[in-house]
Amino acid sequence: MIDSSPVRTHRASCAPAPGHPLPEGRDHYTISEVARVTGLSAHTLRWYERIGLMPHVDRSHTGQRRFRNRDLDWLALVGKLRLTGMPVADMVRYAELVREGEHTFEARQELLEATRRDVRARIAELQDTLAVLDYKIDVYAESRRTSERY
Amino acid sequence: MIDSSPVRTHRASCAPAPGHPLPEGRDHYTISEVARVTGLSAHTLRWYERIGLMPHVDRSHTGQRRFRNRDLDWLALVGKLRLTGMPVADMVRYAELVREGEHTFEARQELLEATRRDVRARIAELQDTLAVLDYKIDVYAESRRTSERY
DNA sequence: TGCTTGCTTGGAGTGCACTCCAAGGTTCTA
DNA sequence: TAGAACCTTGGAGTGCACTCCAAGCAAGCA
Numbered sequence: 001m002i003d004s005s006p007v008r009t010h011r012a013s014c015a016p017a018p019g020h021p022l023p024e025g026r027d028h029y030t031i032s033e034v035a036r037v038t039g040l041s042a043h044t045l046r047w048y049e050r051i052g053l054m055p056h057v058d059r060s061h062t063g064q065r066r067f068r069n070r071d072l073d074w075l076a077l078v079g080k081l082r083l084t085g086m087p088v089a090d091m092v093r094y095a096e097l098v099r100e101g102e103h104t105f106e107a108r109q110e111l112l113e114a115t116r117r118d119v120r121a122r123i124a125e126l127q128d129t130l131a132v133l134d135y136k137i138d139v140y141a142e143s144r145r146t147s148e149r150y
Numbered sequence: 151m152i153d154s155s156p157v158r159t160h161r162a163s164c165a166p167a168p169g170h171p172l173p174e175g176r177d178h179y180t181i182s183e184v185a186r187v188t189g190l191s192a193h194t195l196r197w198y199e200r201i202g203l204m205p206h207v208d209r210s211h212t213g214q215r216r217f218r219n220r221d222l223d224w225l226a227l228v229g230k231l232r233l234t235g236m237p238v239a240d241m242v243r244y245a246e247l248v249r250e251g252e253h254t255f256e257a258r259q260e261l262l263e264a265t266r267r268d269v270r271a272r273i274a275e276l277q278d279t280l281a282v283l284d285y286k287i288d289v290y291a292e293s294r295r296t297s298e299r300y
Numbered sequence: 301t302g303c304t305t306g307c308t309t310g311g312a313g314t315g316c317a318c319t320c321c322a323a324g325g326t327t328c329t330a
Numbered sequence: 331t332a333g334a335a336c337c338t339t340g341g342a343g344t345g346c347a348c349t350c351c352a353a354g355c356a357a358g359c360a
Contacts, residue, residue, distance in 0.1 A: 030337080032336070042336095042337090046338090046339090050340095062338095063337085064336090064338075065337085
């Protein structure tokens with residue numbers, strides 16, 4: 001039991017990219033299968049493991065990685081956190097909390113709440129920027145309409 | 151006439167940070183004054199100029215930079231574009247269009263419209279992430295409430 | 301006039317997040 | 331069983347956006 005998070009599997013959120021179907025009814029995948037499904041490179045997946053961002057990946061008897069569905073779920077969450085702009089070091093911190101077990105639920109919740117605040121602030125910032133873009137695009141459009149008229 | 155953009159000055163968007171008032175009734179500022187106002191470092195301002203991201207900055211008779219209000223307006227826009235995650239190279243491209251004159255209005259409008267599409271997509275992405283965060287935070291909160299009860 | 305603080309330059313250094321390489325072992329298909 | 335395609339590792343390299351440095355000139359105040 002590595003991932004002690006109380007997460008219900010939400011497979012929908014790591015659905016395979018179109019044209020890259022996940023093999024059905026299997027719970028082990030090679031690194032290139034996972035790369036195809038997640039959009040990350042095999043290099044990046046190995047690097048994630050090296051820096052402690054993967055909660056331990058199984059190996060075949062010859063040492064090749066065999067990713068499981070729980071790893072795909074984890075990578076789906078990491079993908080979301082990455083989209084927020086969270087630094088990899090913070091994600092590693094979260095991964096450490098997960099490895100430490102259930103007594104870190106509170107810390108994990110706080111970390112996610114801080115991230116949520118950041119994301120909300122970022123959205124507000126972008127909406128602000130959107131207003132500036134709308135304004136400038138209008139000014140260009142208006143100025144071009146005017147110059148056409150004369 | 152370097153900046154041929156049809157922009158009305160929108161000083162509100164580059165209002166000095168609280169506690170860092172802009173000297174009133176003046177239209178030339180040293181690099182450190184601009185650094186204070188924009189939140190960028192003097193290093194970064196020099197670097198922006200070197201890579202062609204500033205539409206030409208005036209100099210004093212001894213060669214020191216004298217930024218003007220139009221430079222502050224430009225930096226305010228650059229700051230907004232930077233928030234969108236636009237690569238510096240693209241901002242340089244926009245600066246080049248500005249330097250080339252009014253005949254690039256269409257190209258500039260297109261560039262801003264492409265940026266606007268990116269920003270809208272990014273906001274959608276973040277809102278998606280927000281949903282995942284809400285869900286996970288709920289799960290942790292619920293699980294902690296439950297474990298308290300028993 | 302002297303002193304402190306600020307500004308100048310080209311070029312080198314930093315931190316982040318990958319990204320790639322070489323050399324060799326593994327797995328799959330014909 | 332041959333050959334292609336895939337996997338392994340540590341360590342080096344890349345690209346971006348700064349960030350800093352040294353040596354010397356400039357500006358403002360007592």
